[in-house]
Amino acid sequence: MTVRHVGLRGAVTRPEARTRLLRAGERLDMPALLDGASLRLQDADVPGPAVTRGFTWERPDAETEHWYPQGVTTSADAEPGATDRDVVVTTWYAHHRPRRTGSRLTFVDLAARRYRHVLLVRAVRTPWGVRARPVPIHAGGIAWYGPYLYVAATRVGILLFRVSDLLKVGPRSGGRGVASRLGYDVVLPEYARLSAWSRDEGSRLRYSFLSVAHGAAGEAPELVAGEYGGVGHSQRLWRFALDPVTSLPVREDSGRAVPTELHTAQSARMQGATALDGRWYVTTSQGRGNPGDLLVGAPGGFRRHKGVLPTGCEDIAAWPQRRELWSVTEWPGMRWVYAVDPDAWPGPDVEQPGCKVSLVE
Incomplete structure (x- = not known):
């Protein structure tokens, strides 16, 4: 498979219906x-x-x-002026009756230590x-870049939401019924769909997790994506160039976005991946009750730091x-959002005394 055989093609989702829905409610900015x-x-x-x-x-949320929490992102790459606060955003999917209850986001104000669904x-x-x-997706990853929230939708691809479309629903709003039934007073309508595309149906990429990757100083951020897969399933990592003007993946003349790189045969049970200063960081889970692992380095040359993450580790963001x-865990009663120091966990080119590590090819 080559990168030109896979990618994304985008389309705005029901623009007239979305516009009417937005007019029926009250827009909310981040503050x-x-x-x-x-x-x-x-x-x-x-x-x-x-x-x-x-x-x-x-x-009630912890238990x-x-x-179930899945994805995590931060306001690090938000559109200038969107917020003057440090914000963490997590995704959750409905473990039961997903078509009825869908998926949700949680916005966390770190300084005030408060959050809202x-x-x-x-x-x-x-x-x-x-x-x-409701939007019934697994929401396994999320990336906030410019005005957009990219949410992973597995085989579908990526769903795109605009932060400026946050909507407080009222008596005349079409969102009031579903929001009231599920206990929410704020909704976020889907803006566009970036559908997974492949020339070979069997090679279509699964968008299990997402993040914004940061290279060396002066390099533009990129969108990282990857697949969760157990033994015998595909386990791939890839990334797209992001246009700093539009905040969208760079497209070819065909209108499709094609990955700038694609790495096959990566680690089993990957839950999230990101990059900082060009170095990759990948979380892998080891089953309920067992600590998770942190992989550091680059595809084809990771160093595995065994058992250094909490059980149920999921997505990761730089x-x-x-x-x-930042990362998040999913299991009831063992549900945390937490920070990691990237400089404390070296890649394969540096040894750290007392750290149990192994190389992952």
């Missing part, structure tokens, strides 16, 4: 959304040698069997007018301004 956050972060002693600090959710929706036309419907990596 207003965070000022309305009433849920409080809880202090937590997050296990794992790589963890520098972390927190958990209020008990629910219905919602937002339901992901899709505007649809019905005989009763435009209505909001925060260059804070010199941190």
